[in-house]
Amino acid sequence: MKIKIFYFARLKETLKFSSEDLELPDDLDGLSLLKLKAHLANRSDVWRQMLMGKLKVRGAINHALVDDKALINDGDEVAFFPPVTGG
Amino acid sequence: MKIKIFYFARLKETLKFSSEDLELPDDLDGLSLLKLKAHLANRSDVWRQMLMGKLKVRGAINHALVDDKALINDGDEVAFFPPVTGG
Amino acid sequence: MAVRIQTEDFNAGLEISQLSAKRRDIGALVSFVGLVRDLNDGDAVSQLTLEHYPGMTEKALEAIVSQAQQRWDIVDALIIHRVGVLQATEQIVLVAVTSAHRGQAFLACEFVMDSLKTEAPFWKKERTAAGERWLEAKASDDEARQRWNPS
Amino acid sequence: MAVRIQTEDFNAGLEISQLSAKRRDIGALVSFVGLVRDLNDGDAVSQLTLEHYPGMTEKALEAIVSQAQQRWDIVDALIIHRVGVLQATEQIVLVAVTSAHRGQAFLACEFVMDSLKTEAPFWKKERTAAGERWLEAKASDDEARQRWNPS
Numbered sequence: 001m002k003i004k005i006f007y008f009a010r011l012k013e014t015l016k017f018s019s020e021d022l023e024l025p026d027d028l029d030g031l032s033l034l035k036l037k038a039h040l041a042n043r044s045d046v047w048r049q050m051l052m053g054k055l056k057v058r059g060a061i062n063h064a065l066v067d068d069k070a071l072i073n074d075g076d077e078v079a080f081f082p083p084v085t086g087g
Numbered sequence: 088m089k090i091k092i093f094y095f096a097r098l099k100e101t102l103k104f105s106s107e108d109l110e111l112p113d114d115l116d117g118l119s120l121l122k123l124k125a126h127l128a129n130r131s132d133v134w135r136q137m138l139m140g141k142l143k144v145r146g147a148i149n150h151a152l153v154d155d156k157a158l159i160n161d162g163d164e165v166a167f168f169p170p171v172t173g174g
Numbered sequence: 175m176a177v178r179i180q181t182e183d184f185n186a187g188l189e190i191s192q193l194s195a196k197r198r199d200i201g202a203l204v205s206f207v208g209l210v211r212d213l214n215d216g217d218a219v220s221q222l223t224l225e226h227y228p229g230m231t232e233k234a235l236e237a238i239v240s241q242a243q244q245r246w247d248i249v250d251a252l253i254i255h256r257v258g259v260l261q262a263t264e265q266i267v268l269v270a271v272t273s274a275h276r277g278q279a280f281l282a283c284e285f286v287m288d289s290l291k292t293e294a295p296f297w298k299k300e301r302t303a304a305g306e307r308w309l310e311a312k313a314s315d316d317e318a319r320q321r322w323n324p325s
Numbered sequence: 326m327a328v329r330i331q332t333e334d335f336n337a338g339l340e341i342s343q344l345s346a347k348r349r350d351i352g353a354l355v356s357f358v359g360l361v362r363d364l365n366d367g368d369a370v371s372q373l374t375l376e377h378y379p380g381m382t383e384k385a386l387e388a389i390v391s392q393a394q395q396r397w398d399i400v401d402a403l404i405i406h407r408v409g410v411l412q413a414t415e416q417i418v419l420v421a422v423t424s425a426h427r428g429q430a431f432l433a434c435e436f437v438m439d440s441l442k443t444e445a446p447f448w449k450k451e452r453t454a455a456g457e458r459w460l461e462a463k464a465s466d467d468e469a470r471q472r473w474n475p476s
Contacts, residue, residue, distance in 0.1 A: 009376055009448035010459050056462075063381035065444065079378060079446075083462030086375065086406065086447025087276075087359055087418055087438060096225055096297035097308045143311075150230035152293065166227060166295075170311030173224065173255065173296025174208055174267050174287060174427075187338005190358065198363040198414050204434075205356050207341065211425060212349040263349050274362060276438055277469060283355075284431045318428060 001026055001074035003036075008081035011057070014050050033059045034068035036078065056083055088113055088161035090123075095168035098144070101137050120146045121155035123165065143170055175243070175251050177235040179226060181258040186268050193252055193270050200249055202276035204283040206269045212262035214309075217302040224257045224266070227295035231255075238289040246282040248273045253286065255296065285322050292319040326394070326402050328386040330377060332409040337419050344403055344421050351400055353427035355434040357420045363413035365460075368453040375408045375417070378446035382406075389440040397433040399424045404437065406447065436473050443470040 006019045024031065024039070037057075041048040051057055060079040061070055072078060093106045111118065111126070124144075128135040138144055147166040148157055159165060178184075186207050194203050210222050239251045254268040269286045273279040298309040329335075337358050345354050361373050390402045400423040407417055420437045424430040449460040 006378065008378055008446065009450070012376075060378070060381060060446070063378075063384045065385075079381070081378070081446060082448060082459065084443065084446055085449045085460045085462055086377070086445050087442040093227065095227055095295070096299070099225075147227070147230055147295070150227075150233045152234075166230065168227065168295060169297060169308065171292065171295055172298045172309040172311055173226070173294050174291040185338065186341055187336065190337055190341075190356075194358065194360060194416075195414070200360050200414075201362045203358040203360065205341075205358075206427065206431075207345065207354040207356075208427070209345055209351050209354065211352045263346070263351075265345075276357065276359070276435075277465075280357075280431070280435045280438075284427075287427055287431075314428075 001031070001072075003072060003075070004077050006077065006079040008079065010055070010082050011050055011080055014046065030071040032068065033061070033066060033070050033072065033078070036072060037068070037080075051080065057081070058083055088118070088159075090159060090162070091164050093164065093166040095166065097142070097169050098137055098167055101133065117158045119155060120148070120153060120157050120159065120165070123159060124155070124167075138167065144168070145170055175236075175239050176253070177232055177239065178252075178254045179228075179231055179235075179257060180254065181256060183256070183265060184254045184268055186265065189252060189254065189268060190270055193250055193272055197249055197272070199274055200272045201274045202279040203270060203272045204276070204279040205271070206267070206283055206287050207265055208267040208287075210260050210262050210264050210266060214300060214302075217300075217304065219262055219300050219302055221262070221301045222260045222266075223299040223301075223306075224260065225297045225299070226255075226257045230295050234294040235290065238286055238293060241289070242271070242282040242286050245285070246273070246278045247275070248278060248282045251282065251286065253290070255290075255294070257296070288315070288318040288322060291315045326387075326390050327404070328383055328390065329403075329405045330379075330382055330386075330408060331405065332407060334407070334416060335405045335419055337416065340403060340405065340419060341421055344401055344423055348400055348423070350425055351423045352425045353430040354421060354423045355427070355430040356422070357418070357434055357438050358416055359418040359438075361411050361413050361415050361417060365451060365453075368451075368455065370413055370451050370453055372413070372452045373411045373417075374450040374452075375411065376448045376450070377406075377408045381446050385445045386441065389437055389444060392440070393422070393433040393437050396436070397424070397429045398426070399429060399433045402433065402437065404441070406441075406445070408447070439466070439469040439473060442466040
């Protein structure tokens with residue numbers, strides 16, 4: 001399956017890029033947001049600290065805020081970002 | 088004692104005047120707003136109905152909302168009017 | 175803090191900008207504009223006449239603003255209330271409150287409106303096709319004001 | 326109902342007037358303007374950068390407005406939120422709500438602000454003498470939003 005991932009604010013600055021296209025093996029049990037985080041965290045300590053560290057990270061699938069249990073489908077747009085601070 | 092009385096809104100329209108200067112005998116027990124109402128109500132049925140009738144009347148002494156027990160002093164400015172409806 | 179009673183219309187936007195421009199520590203500005211609706215209790219309203227008690231009105235509004243200042247952490251507050259003859263869709267009242275924080279500004283602005291509705295000496299007379307009538311005070315306004323009293 | 330994300334400043338007064346001019350059955354207009362304070366957590370703020378998630382932001386704000394419409398009897402609502410680089414005292418956000426009745430307008434406007442603060446994908450970076458820092462979400466904002474959930 002292919003997905004697109006966006007990173008915002010602190011995450012974008014840490015990575016020095018704001019999006020990527022990712023191809024993943026199909027997961028028979030379904031790819032949850034948590035599984036995707038764990039997959040990305042395996043890339044390096046920087047990724048682990050950014051996604052599974054002390055600072056909270058929120059996720060969205062196709063522009064909707066979701067929790068770690070939410071399932072990702074082929075073609076989805078996923079995003080990771082810090083808790084929001086607008087207004 | 089001499090006082091000035093103002094009437095507003097419905098009361099002013101009923102009376103067809105908006106204020107009067109009134110001279111009253113000194114009241115040893117103190118002149119309460121209720122006593123003043125009773126005094127004015129004795130003028131006629133129109134006055135009785137206006138001040139002691141079904142429609143609520145509020146009173147102020149020297150620009151402060153007060154209840155029937157409030158005491159009036161020589162030189163005070165008294166006002167009678169319906170419950171307020173601004174805003 | 176300012177309180178104005180006037181027959182002329184006001185420019186709500188300009189008043190709001192001026193209020194927020196006065197200080198650099200304002201994070202929130204909450205404002206309320208009350209307007210003449212063209213319909214009240216099912217009748218078409220052609221105009222509204224607002225009477226008030228000159229002298230007492232200013233004092234009552236100043237007392238309300240000063241209570242709001244004591245209860246909430248606000249920077250500034252403004253009340254403009256019109257009197258005289260108004261047509262449907264015209265502005266009646268503006269209440270604007272500034273604060274460092276939005277929660278305080280919302281509370282203070284709503285408190286001022288609820289207090290104004292029950293304590294400031296204004297009276298409205300409506301003209302409809304059926305003639306003129308003085309508006310009656312609403313129990314819902316008294317209840318709205320009651321919420322602010324310590325229980 | 327309208328939602329706008331823009332880098333340019335907005336004329337709060339004009340927006341408010343236009344919102345209330347659209348209908349004749351509006352009795353109350355409550356608005357909120359959020360501004361950049363020159364001081365935050367004790368540090369002088371020289372500028373603020375607002376980042377957002379294009380595409381999601383509009384949807385999140387529209388969902389908030391539509392919840393407000395379902396919960397309260399409102400006539401219209403407007404949200405304008407700026408993004409990009411802002412200086413101290415500049416306007417960040419405008420929320421304006423019209424209704425026949427003031428209580429509904431106050432509730433809906435505060436609900437929209439509390440929801441926007443916790444659900445709309447905006448992030449603020451502050452520049453102070455000490456450098457730049459991303460603002461952290463406040464527990465008080467989560468609590469403010471929680472109040473609106475059925476208990």
